[in-house]
Amino acid sequence: MSAAxxxxxxxxxxxxxxxxxASSPPRHKVPWTTRLKRDRSLLIxxxxxxxxxxxxxxxxxxxxxxxxxxxxxxxxxxQSPFVGWANFERxxxxxxxxxxxxxxxxxxxxxxxxxxPVPIVxxxxxxxxxxxxxxxxxxxxxYLPHFFSWVIVVTIFQQIFGGAGLVASxxxxxxxxxxxxxxxxxxxxxxxxxxxxxxxxGWGIIIFLAALATVDPQLYEASVVDGAGRWRRMWHxxxxxxxxxxxxxxxxxxxxxxxxGFEQLILQRGAVGTExxxxxxxxxxxxxxxxxxxxxxxAAGLVKGLVxxxxxxxxxxxxxxxxxxxxxxxx
Amino acid sequence: MxxxxxxxxxxxxxxxxxxxxxxxxxxxPSLLTACTAGSGGPAAAPGAVTAANLPAYVPxxxxxxxxxxxxxxxxxxxxxxxRLVAAFDTPPGSGGTYTAMTxxxxxxxxxxxxxxxxxxxxxxxxxxxxQISDGNTYGDKLAAVLASAKDxxxxxxxxxWNVPPRFPQAVExxxxxxxxxxxxxxxxxxxxxxxxxxxxxxxCTFDDKLYGLPFPGEVVGNAIFYRADIFAELGIExxxxxxxxxxxxxxxxxxxxxxxxxxxxxxxxANMMFGVTPADRWKQGDxxxxxxxxxxxxxxxxxxxxxxxYASGAVHPDAVADRPEAGKPNFEAGNxxxxxxxxxxxxxxxxxxxxxxPDFDMRPFPVFAAGGGDPVLWKGSPANIFxxxxxxxxxxxxxxxxxxADFLASPFGTAEFNLINFGVEGTxxxxxxxxxxxxxxxxxxEVAGTYVFLVDPPVVNAKVQYPDYVEAFCTWQADAAQxxxxxxxxxxxxxxxxxxxxxxxxxxxxxxxxxxxxxxMADLDEAVATWKSSGGDELRAFYQEILDNK
Numbered sequence: 001m002s003a004a005x006x007x008x009x010x011x012x013x014x015x016x017x018x019x020x021x022a023s024s025p026p027r028h029k030v031p032w033t034t035r036l037k038r039d040r041s042l043l044i045x046x047x048x049x050x051x052x053x054x055x056x057x058x059x060x061x062x063x064x065x066x067x068x069x070x071x072x073x074x075x076x077x078x079q080s081p082f083v084g085w086a087n088f089e090r091x092x093x094x095x096x097x098x099x100x101x102x103x104x105x106x107x108x109x110x111x112x113x114x115x116x117p118v119p120i121v122x123x124x125x126x127x128x129x130x131x132x133x134x135x136x137x138x139x140x141x142x143y144l145p146h147f148f149s150w151v152i153v154v155t156i157f158q159q160i161f162g163g164a165g166l167v168a169s170x171x172x173x174x175x176x177x178x179x180x181x182x183x184x185x186x187x188x189x190x191x192x193x194x195x196x197x198x199x200x201x202g203w204g205i206i207i208f209l210a211a212l213a214t215v216d217p218q219l220y221e222a223s224v225v226d227g228a229g230r231w232r233r234m235w236h237x238x239x240x241x242x243x244x245x246x247x248x249x250x251x252x253x254x255x256x257x258x259x260x261g262f263e264q265l266i267l268q269r270g271a272v273g274t275e276x277x278x279x280x281x282x283x284x285x286x287x288x289x290x291x292x293x294x295x296x297x298x299a300a301g302l303v304k305g306l307v308x309x310x311x312x313x314x315x316x317x318x319x320x321x322x323x324x325x326x327x328x329x330x331x
Numbered sequence: 332m333x334x335x336x337x338x339x340x341x342x343x344x345x346x347x348x349x350x351x352x353x354x355x356x357x358x359x360p361s362l363l364t365a366c367t368a369g370s371g372g373p374a375a376a377p378g379a380v381t382a383a384n385l386p387a388y389v390p391x392x393x394x395x396x397x398x399x400x401x402x403x404x405x406x407x408x409x410x411x412x413x414r415l416v417a418a419f420d421t422p423p424g425s426g427g428t429y430t431a432m433t434x435x436x437x438x439x440x441x442x443x444x445x446x447x448x449x450x451x452x453x454x455x456x457x458x459x460x461x462q463i464s465d466g467n468t469y470g471d472k473l474a475a476v477l478a479s480a481k482d483x484x485x486x487x488x489x490x491x492w493n494v495p496p497r498f499p500q501a502v503e504x505x506x507x508x509x510x511x512x513x514x515x516x517x518x519x520x521x522x523x524x525x526x527x528x529x530x531x532x533x534x535c536t537f538d539d540k541l542y543g544l545p546f547p548g549e550v551v552g553n554a555i556f557y558r559a560d561i562f563a564e565l566g567i568e569x570x571x572x573x574x575x576x577x578x579x580x581x582x583x584x585x586x587x588x589x590x591x592x593x594x595x596x597x598x599x600x601a602n603m604m605f606g607v608t609p610a611d612r613w614k615q616g617d618x619x620x621x622x623x624x625x626x627x628x629x630x631x632x633x634x635x636x637x638x639x640x641y642a643s644g645a646v647h648p649d650a651v652a653d654r655p656e657a658g659k660p661n662f663e664a665g666n667x668x669x670x671x672x673x674x675x676x677x678x679x680x681x682x683x684x685x686x687x688x689p690d691f692d693m694r695p696f697p698v699f700a701a702g703g704g705d706p707v708l709w710k711g712s713p714a715n716i717f718x719x720x721x722x723x724x725x726x727x728x729x730x731x732x733x734x735x736a737d738f739l740a741s742p743f744g745t746a747e748f749n750l751i752n753f754g755v756e757g758t759x760x761x762x763x764x765x766x767x768x769x770x771x772x773x774x775x776x777e778v779a780g781t782y783v784f785l786v787d788p789p790v791v792n793a794k795v796q797y798p799d800y801v802e803a804f805c806t807w808q809a810d811a812a813q814x815x816x817x818x819x820x821x822x823x824x825x826x827x828x829x830x831x832x833x834x835x836x837x838x839x840x841x842x843x844x845x846x847x848x849x850x851x852m853a854d855l856d857e858a859v860a861t862w863k864s865s866g867g868d869e870l871r872a873f874y875q876e877i878l879d880n881k
Contacts, residue, residue: 072829073478074500096837163648164590164666172588178644182652185849270653273849274840289474291833292496 067299080295087299096274097300100283101258103276108257110189115196116253119204120246124238126205127212142202150263153199157191158182185272192264211245212238247324255312258304280304378823378877381539384510385532386518389525393418393744396791398805402812403550403710406791407805408743409798411766418523418745422456423734425727430484431459432476433718433784434466434493437679440779447777450755454747457735459486461781467656469493477501486732488718488784489543496832502537506719507729510541521737527789530713534824543717544736544786549674551811552711554695555600556677558668574604574636574701577669581645584668592667593645595658598842600671601633601640604700606707611827611835612818613874621819621871621878625838625859632701634855637846653843663691677804678794682775694803698811710815713822718785742788752793754778767795819878831870834862 036043067087069080091097122142129135145153160166163180171179181191219237228236262281269277280300288297312327319326393416396406442448442461452458462484464472470493476482477495483505495501511517513532518525527545535543555577562569565584571577577600581593601607608614608624616622624630640646647667649657661667663680670676677693684691700706720732741747753760753768759778760768770778792801837858844850859867 072497072500074497074504158649158652158654162652164587164592165648168587168648169590177587180648180651183648183847268652270843271651273844273847275844275849286836287833289471291836292474292829293833294478296833 064298064302066295067302069295071295071298073294083295087296088303090296091300091303096278097283099275100278100280104258104260104279107189107192107260107279111193111196111260112253114193115201116250118197118201120208120242122201123205123208123212124234126209127238139202139205142205144202145199146203148199150199150261150267153195154264154267157195161191182268183271185276188268188272188276192261192268195264196261207245207249208242211242215241244324247319247322248327251312251315251319251327254315255308257311258308377873378820378825379539379880380533380536380824384514384536384539384541385529386513386527386541387516387525388527388529389519389522391522391526391742393742398792398802398809401809402815404808404812405549405805407801408791408793408795409801411762411768411795412744415746415749416744418741418747419454419738422454423738424455424457425731425734426456427728427731428458428460429486429732430462431486431488431718431781431785432462432464432473432484433488433781434469434490435463435779435781436466437779438776439463439465440777445777446758446773447754447779450758451750451782454750455735455738457731459735459782459785463779463781466490470495477505480505483721485721485723486718486785487721488716490716491712492715497829499537499826502542502719505722506542507722508540508542509544509720509729509733512726512729512733513541521733521740523737523740523742523788524733524786526742527740528713530822531789534712534714534822535717536824537826543714543719545714546716546718546784546787547790548711548713548715549790549808550711550815551674551698551708551808552715553599553603553671553673554677554698554807554811555597555603555669555671556662556693556695557670558662558665558692559694560690560692561665561668569696571696572699573703574601577604577696578636578640578643578645581640581669582643585643585645587644590666592647592661593643594640594650594669595647595662595667595671596650596655596846597640597646597669597671598633598637598846600669601636601701603671603698603708604706605629605633605636606700606709607633609709609818612709612820613871615819621874623862623867623871625835625855625862631852631855634842634845635852636701637842638848641846642848651847662693663688674804674808678797678800681797681800682770695807697807698814706814707816708811708814710817710821716784736786739782739786740788743791743793748788748793751782752780767798769796820874823877825874825877827870827873831866831873834866834870837861 030038063077066077066080068082068084069077070083070086071077071080126135126138129138148156158165161181162168163183165182167181168179171177181187184191215238220233223233223237258280260279260281262279262285265277265279266282266285269282271277284297284300284304287293287300316326316328320329394408394412397409398407400406440447440463442463448459448461469490473487473489473493474495476484476487477498487506513521513524524544527547531545531547532541535541535545537543557569559569562584567580567584569580571580577597581597583593585591585593607629608622608627610624613621613623614627641651647657647661649661650667658667658670658672659676659680662670663684674695677695680691680693698706698708720729723729738747739751741751749756749768753770754774754777756762756768758771759774760770763769792804794801841850841855841858845852845855
């Protein structure tokens with residue numbers, strides 16, 4: 001994405017001067033040897049990170065070549081025959097893959113609406129608690145579930161909402177039978193979202209609390225003087241202060257749109273069936289590792305990566321359009 | 332995960348007799364699923380084995396069984412021989428140190444400072460360092476380990492239901508060909524290995540070469556168990572003779588207000604009652620055409636019965652939620668009263684419940700057919716678990732490991748068998764007044780059956796510490812053994828070409844969905860049609876050719 005294709009980026013808006021001439025800006029005239037000399041210490045500082053990325057991210061990425069092979073780990077990449085785009089063709093003609101994509105998107109969309117805002121609301125509420133002791137206590141309690149593994153979370157839910165669980169037994173005593181939230185495919189979306197909220201909403205507030213801490217108290221004081229009530233202060237002071245963080249997290253979330261709780265879903269896939277619980281990640285796992293179709297799974301993973309990249313770029317562009325910095329922008 | 336779910340209840344000698352009631356592993360890559368095509372060299376006809384490549388069979392018997400084998404059933408012992416024979420005067424090993432990977436279905440003990448492992452290693456004269464993994468998730472670990480050759484231990488246990496696709500390629504690339512060491516009379520150097528029947532070795536051959544060391548299996552591997560103690564308490568006579576009887580019984584004892592449900596998942600039981608063809612196996616139709624198990628009437632009937640069972644509300648909610656790991660605890664706690672499981676689950680449960688509930692009593696129902704009359708039980712594979720040695724150019728090392736294997740294969744009646752199975756006298760067990768080993772508390776935390784997964788003598792029931800159980804077991808199995816039948820490809824190691832690996836994948840999920848009413852038999856028809864058009868018919872031709880060459 002070049003500066004030319006994003007005319008509304010913040011930097012160009014901020015440059016209130018006359019439009020830059022067609023000729024390249026003066027900084028480009030500095031020869032690269034001079035720039036190298038000038039930035040030497042910065043480059044040295046960045047070198048270890050680049051090396052780490054190269055060794056642990058970019059070199060392994062070369063392994064994606066198996067997506068174009070009939071790959072077997074026992075004969076290796078070099079000996080496995082190339083099969084062109086066959087694996088990709090199989091992906092797009094496989095109804096199970098399309099089901100998995102659809103389920104993934106449904107879960108993402110649902111959680112974007114019903115999970116994403118929860119930490120923001122929690123942070124705002126917590127921010128209004130003034131007693132430091134109480135605030136720390138609440139904070140600790142809502143953070144805690146984040147440190148439980150999914151196995152434990154799912155087991156706790158099973159013990160409470162399962163067919164032999166706490167709620168079902170109480171209901172049975174009261175004469176209502178047949179309650180089993182854990183095996184109902186129709187309410188599965190609500191169930192996994194509830195689990196996510198319980199486990200991770202508390203953890204999610206950290207970043208918003210940090211953003212709230214940076215709001216200048218004078219702004220509140222000034223708005224109080226101007227006669228702003230509680231809601232007006234939130235609308236005109238607090239939320240605008242949170243906006244860049246919210247947009248940033250939204251973009252990151254969109255980049256992850258095709259990644260929805262692998263562990264959480266694999267643990268409950270059997271309980272509700274693949275119809276609603278098979279998502280891209282579980283699909284790749286079952287095809288690749290369990291069925292030993294590594295190349296097919298690699299191709300599916302690659303498609304997922306490309307779509308995610310497109311989503312991030314798109315969301316970032318959108319952020320620029322509404323005047324936010326987004327994840328990154330061209331200088 | 333899939334494999335683990337399906338084999339959740341399986342223990343040494345209790346593992347599903349997969350060829351017999353293989354339904355439980357549908358969808359799990361099986362031993363037979365893999366690629367020989369393209370693995371180089373003119374491969375022998377699939378499944379064919381040259382007799383000269385198999386070890387000679389030289390049986391030895393150290394103790395007469397109290398319950399002899401009937402129709403191939405497992406012989407049992409309830410007494411210890413007066414004198415144990417020492418099969419080895421000196422430790423057979425030559426002081427090397429090797430790593431070994433095995434599953435375990437109970438709490439994994441520490442191998443450091445463990446008197447049991449130390450004692451066995453000392454007796455062998457070789458240090459075997461174990462990497463033990465939870466048996467329920469062993470397949471996941473195995474798939475990853477096999478795919479990364481440099482992490483491969485020297486000795487690897489491979490249960491047949493955990494075998495990943497393309498396994499023959501892995502065997503050829505990673506493991507030592509044992510034919511030059513054990514074929515024909517060469518095995519006589521290892522007298523206890525020579526005591527293992529030929530059938531068990533035959534299924535350890537890949538591409539006509541002997542690669543594996545067997546853990547011999549039982550002819551009947553599974554049973555439908557019920558809680559005899561609780562049934563007696565309820566005053567219910569439990570002897571179902573048809574599938575409908577079993578369903579009614581499960582409904583009758585269900586009482587959720589007392590936290591009591593009739594059954595765990597009974598897919599395994601349904602397969603037994605309806606005589607469904609084993610996983611990956613075929614039967615011959617009227618016109619001689621091969622019919623895959625998923626196409627058979629029996630398979631459909633078993634599924635329809637499962638659907639009725641789930642709809643009746645008699646299945647424990649944990650089983651409905653597909654949490655197989657909760658099955659044993661629920662059965663042992665009396666929360667579910669009927670469970671289909673491998674036979675080895677029985678003594679394991681006795682071990683666990685001995686101190687907890689002295690009244691605990693589980694029994695297998697006598698075998699019956701779904702519609703009454705004589706059932707068809709598919710004979711269990713001669714070996715369901717194999718172990719393989721990592722390739723090594725140093726023949727001395729391979730020979731040392733084979734000498735160790737020879738030690739581990741010492742049959743009942745030898746001091747070596749007692750050491751491997753019961754631990755050290757005085758530390759792990761005391762002899763009671765009848766001369767039977769009574770395990771100490773320390774045995775529970777130290778004696779872990781991991782050596783047995785590397786290689787095992789021909790199968791016997793030597794749980795002498797539970798004489799009542801051995802008697803019930805042997806009587807039940809002797810009765811069941813009269814109904815045994817061999818499937819068309821019994822005892823053959825067949826490697827399916829890799830392109831068929833994913834064919835059966837949808838069926839495991841489908842079986843669960845249909846049972847729980849989320850999908851219907853119409854979905855099964857559709858899946859079978861897809862199966863046929865996407866390779867099933869080619870697979871049929873592949874097997875037809877093997878059958879024609881037999």
